[in-house]
Amino acid sequence: MAKSKLYGKDLICTRDWSVEELNMALDLAVEMKKKRFSKDHRKILEGRTFLMFFYNPSVRTRQSFEAAATELGAHAQFLEPKSMRLKTSKSAGETIEDAARVMSRYGCGIGVRILEDKIDAYGDGDALLVEYAKYADVPIINMADDRFHPCQGLADVMGLRQHFGSSDLKGKKLLQIWSHGALARSWCSVQESLLINSRFGMDVTLAYPEGYDLDPEVVNQVRANCAKEGARFEIVHDAVAGYEGADVVYARNWMSSVAYDNGFDKQAEVEKALGFSKWICDEEKMEQTPNALFIHPMPVDRGNEVTDEVASGPRSIMYDVAENRLHVQKAVMALTMGE
Amino acid sequence: MAKSKLYGKDLICTRDWSVEELNMALDLAVEMKKKRFSKDHRKILEGRTFLMFFYNPSVRTRQSFEAAATELGAHAQFLEPKSMRLKTSKSAGETIEDAARVMSRYGCGIGVRILEDKIDAYGDGDALLVEYAKYADVPIINMADDRFHPCQGLADVMGLRQHFGSSDLKGKKLLQIWSHGALARSWCSVQESLLINSRFGMDVTLAYPEGYDLDPEVVNQVRANCAKEGARFEIVHDAVAGYEGADVVYARNWMSSVAYDNGFDKQAEVEKALGFSKWICDEEKMEQTPNALFIHPMPVDRGNEVTDEVASGPRSIMYDVAENRLHVQKAVMALTMGE
Amino acid sequence: MAKSKLYGKDLICTRDWSVEELNMALDLAVEMKKKRFSKDHRKILEGRTFLMFFYNPSVRTRQSFEAAATELGAHAQFLEPKSMRLKTSKSAGETIEDAARVMSRYGCGIGVRILEDKIDAYGDGDALLVEYAKYADVPIINMADDRFHPCQGLADVMGLRQHFGSSDLKGKKLLQIWSHGALARSWCSVQESLLINSRFGMDVTLAYPEGYDLDPEVVNQVRANCAKEGARFEIVHDAVAGYEGADVVYARNWMSSVAYDNGFDKQAEVEKALGFSKWICDEEKMEQTPNALFIHPMPVDRGNEVTDEVASGPRSIMYDVAENRLHVQKAVMALTMGE
Structure with a gap:
């Protein structure tokens, strides 16, 4: 070479x-x-x-x-x-x-x-x-x-291309959705997913509870990427709505924007107390989609972020993405x- | 390949x-x-x-x-x-x-x-x-x-075959004997030795003080292996008797069957207090054997499990086994x- | 090979x-x-x-x-x-x-x-x-x-030879000088430098404050090496004098001879309190030399052992020595x- x-x-x-x-x-x-x-x-x-x-x-x-x-x-x-x-x-x-x-x-x-x-x-x-x-x-x-x-973002795109059988992701809808986790997770995988997939032309729905805003500078760039590609971008504070029409569901915990002040462990406790379990990605929600792929950067928090049924189900591509x-x-x- | x-x-x-x-x-x-x-x-x-x-x-x-x-x-x-x-x-x-x-x-x-x-x-x-x-x-x-x-068991057999100059261990007598150790040791090497050597037809004498029973399921299998091979199997609670006729002496500490309850460090103290030093493998005991090989999985606790004379003596094969x-x-x- | x-x-x-x-x-x-x-x-x-x-x-x-x-x-x-x-x-x-x-x-x-x-x-x-x-x-x-x-000593010599453009170090003057460090450093690099460079015929000036004597056995050997090679050897307790005529300045902290008794962390505090900062290797002192090379085994304590100007200056060979x-x-x- x-x-x-x-x-x-x-x-x-x-x-x-x-x-x-x-x-x-x-x-x-x-x-x-x-x-x-x-x-x-x-x-x-x-x-x-x-x-x-x-x-x-x-x-x-x-x-x-x-x-x-x-x-x-x-x-x-x-x-x-x-x-x-x-x-x-x-x-x-x-x-x-x-x-x-x-x-x-x-x-x-x-x-x-x-x-x-x-x-x-x-x-x-x-x-x-x-x-x-x-x-x-x-x-x-x-x-x-x-x-x-960045390597997670590249692995995600490689996985989506494999499973859609096409390198063209234009017009596909990505639901990037928050879910409760027993360990508070960093923003890096989620922000990288938003940044790279928006550049490849995906429609993006970003869904999370109030108080879980990501980096505004990154979100603005994602919005601009979508605009440039003629794709849709929306933010919803709803645990279910975004599933409609989603081709890819990326359900993953991330820490709240005040986690660095409050401490990471406390963060997870707060979530639990707040009853954020309704955000879990489960079969019922997945049925709202046109047979969406489930994607996750792993390690996955089964029972909190996603049910076993979905994580180990036929539409989960998380092991392939990990290999990627x-x-x-x-x-x-x-x-x-x-x- | x-x-x-x-x-x-x-x-x-x-x-x-x-x-x-x-x-x-x-x-x-x-x-x-x-x-x-x-x-x-x-x-x-x-x-x-x-x-x-x-x-x-x-x-x-x-x-x-x-x-x-x-x-x-x-x-x-x-x-x-x-x-x-x-x-x-x-x-x-x-x-x-x-x-x-x-x-x-x-x-x-x-x-x-x-x-x-x-x-x-x-x-x-x-x-x-x-x-x-x-x-x-x-x-x-x-x-x-x-x-x-298992890899220790295989290395043991390889060492015995090397030093006996024959791959046939049938009829050779293994003395698997407990000895005091400053660090309480797991059962794994000892149990593996018993399991594999009994399958290769060795006579087995298992010697240890009261209270140091190994896993009964494993011991039963060793007994069955010996029976199947037409070999002898015996358990003795004596620090000297088993040396007679032994072709291989494998002297090694193992923790008592209640070590998991009492804690590993406490275990070693108990042994010391009980005066278990008489179980040490030394020249005097080795002289009871027809020039037996000394074998040990290492690390060896010199002065407790075995004397320097035996461990570094001409019949010790422990370095070769470690290499194996x-x-x-x-x-x-x-x-x-x-x- | x-x-x-x-x-x-x-x-x-x-x-x-x-x-x-x-x-x-x-x-x-x-x-x-x-x-x-x-x-x-x-x-x-x-x-x-x-x-x-x-x-x-x-x-x-x-x-x-x-x-x-x-x-x-x-x-x-x-x-x-x-x-x-x-x-x-x-x-x-x-x-x-x-x-x-x-x-x-x-x-x-x-x-x-x-x-x-x-x-x-x-x-x-x-x-x-x-x-x-x-x-x-x-x-x-x-x-x-x-x-x-020893590998530091070899890397030092390789670096000096590279930058002098000759494998002959005879007649060159090495200033091995103590300087304050925020972390107390071992004697090993300094002693090895003295030992190897004196064997290759360098003149050696060893400079340090009272109380920072190195191993007398090593210093005696260095003295003997110099005598054998017909080179000069001197010890000075002065932060500036040794720079005169130096072809190589090796400014490096080392712990005092009582550091093992007092503890390593305490040692650095003591130094600071004593105002040992005047020993720093800086441009002003380097100007006393005929354009000397600056050498250091790294990690270098910038601002204590040496100024940024010297450490990152054109005569510093510390990165090359590290590579060596x-x-x-x-x-x-x-x-x-x-x-």
Whole structure:
């Protein structure tokens, strides 16, 4: 594989890439899925090191990135910054500049995951990635921050295309709906889904209870994306209405906009007390749709976000989407790091 | 290597495999030891990912499994479930079903280690492995649970065959004897030794102080195995008697049957107070045998389980057995995961 | 690559190797830097396992050793002995003898890092490495202990040679100067720098405040090295004087000789209270030199040890030295472990 035109590019949010660039990654992911374990893929990053920084733990993201590196012939180092003394406003240590410059000498790319309890205020995690990107000479790949989760967004689109049997998502309706969760979840997967699917022309209904507004800057961009594509965009505060006509139901908890102030654990308790269980995605609601696909970034909170019937039902594509994480990440790494 | 007839098979206990199947693994292990670092071996799982779940830490098991994967061309991911939010009766998280189904998309096999303080009651660890096996589409390999430790059992047999210079263990006498340990040890290695060696026709003397009964279901099976093979089986509560005529002495601490109730640390204190030091395997006792081999799964508690003289003596095969862990695990992975 | 005459050799301190042997490693490092990612390098340790024991965490050392293994075709296992029950005077567990003997069956080499809060008294860390080396059949590589840091020393020399454009350092003047740090640092990098550079014929000025004496045994050897090479050696307790005529300024914090008694955190507070900030390496002091290179083992404490102006200035070679860690470690591993 020769260097692609994406060589050296960061991936912090899918909106930083053009639709054409996203399609390059998605097309390569499909090809890599077909020819999995091909010897040619193992030559792409042979002998290279991908540095993964997990400020927050994660099983699926770690497994899929580490496997992606392996299948490209590289080795992914699993690094937990608890063992790294970084300089912050509160503590002595190394600057991001120094860390990023040195890591650029060792690795072909750097993945970073930081969100929830590891940051002080919404936006800090994403800002850290931007700072890494400023100083690193190699691509910074977002493995989920408090705002965005680009590889999840790409995996979602790949899954929808697979199951609709077409790469054209125009005119399909996405219901992006909040549901109660026992663990308060970050906004990143949901915001990335809205951002990428609106660019591919989907109609979007965003449904959530009062008090669960997402990032207004992101929502405004989604609205603008829909307008540009001639697609519909609406926000409803109703647990059922949005199901009508939905081709895709993406039911997922997210924390309220005051969660960073109140604490994440408290957040889940508050939800429970408020009786938010009526927002669960169940068979009855799914019957309102023209046989919609159920999609979820996992881990799924069965019994809270969605019933077992739906999650394990024939229209659930969540395992395929989870698998796609591997394929899209391989494609992104190959395109941005392969020489 | 073409797919073996063991392809796709779990290994939770050696008793789940036929003697013929166990011999396939043992024979391949011997061959792999001879041709260590052969290029052919690295093709067997080239570019594949083996997922290792260490609920309990372990150095030897981790080192040997991770090296086994490397020597087969694969990469083993070292995963600690503390960083994984699994659903339990007490906490929110992901179900084993969801975890196992997704991991089957990323890895060619899943290893799990769970015992001692990570479980509530004897049997829970083994039950967790059975549940993983129910949902995973790839082999589940037991890296030690509270009941069984199949790779240790295979390494033991490989070591005995090496040092007896014959694959036929029939008529040889195994003394499986308890000894005091500063750390209370799980039953898994001992029970696996009894199960596998009785199937290969060894006479078995099981010796331990009152109150240290092993799992009755396992002991009954060992008794039945011996009966079927026409071998002797006896239980004695004596620290010396069993040495007579023993060809193999396997002296190892195990926790009492009430350790799960009383706590593991307390257990060791109790032993010490009770003066269980007379059970130590020493030169004097070894002299009762016709030059028996000393075998131990390690880590060995020198001065409690066994004296330095015996552990480091010419008849100790514990380092070879430790090395065999690597070889048998390579063989098991190659046979169950190689395509 | 055929077995080198360094095959099987430990590297605990550069003084254990002859100048000729050090030059073998340095020359190979230069060649490996030139041909980075060459297929030939990946054959050197193909399929082998390098076992890394991090008693203390480290980012740079871990990244560079793990990447070194990858680029040589090997796999480095990242092991934290918190998960290893070693026998100590205070706790039950496995002896170093048993651990080392078994690891020699799995790996082609063992790296160990132990210093600061993980030891009781100065020298204990280095003694542990010596004990590992006594029992292991494979090379023990020091990844930094309380006394020495040989790979840092090699990386320093490689960096100086690069930037002076000559492998001959004779007659160049090294200012090894203490500076205040927000985190108390071990003596290992500084002592290794003094030991190796004095053997390559550099004039050495060692500058530090009263109470910050280094290991007298090491300082005596440095003095002897200089005498043997006909080079100057002096100790000054002055923050400025040593800059005059310096070709290399190595400004780095180290803990006082009573830090092990007082605690590491307290140490840094004491320094701050004492107003040790005048020791900072800044532009004004650097102007006293004939355009000296600035060198540092990183992580660098900007604003305490050195100003941003100097650390990020045109004469700072710290990033190149950090990169060199990778190259010299590859060379050391290839020479001592490659067959």
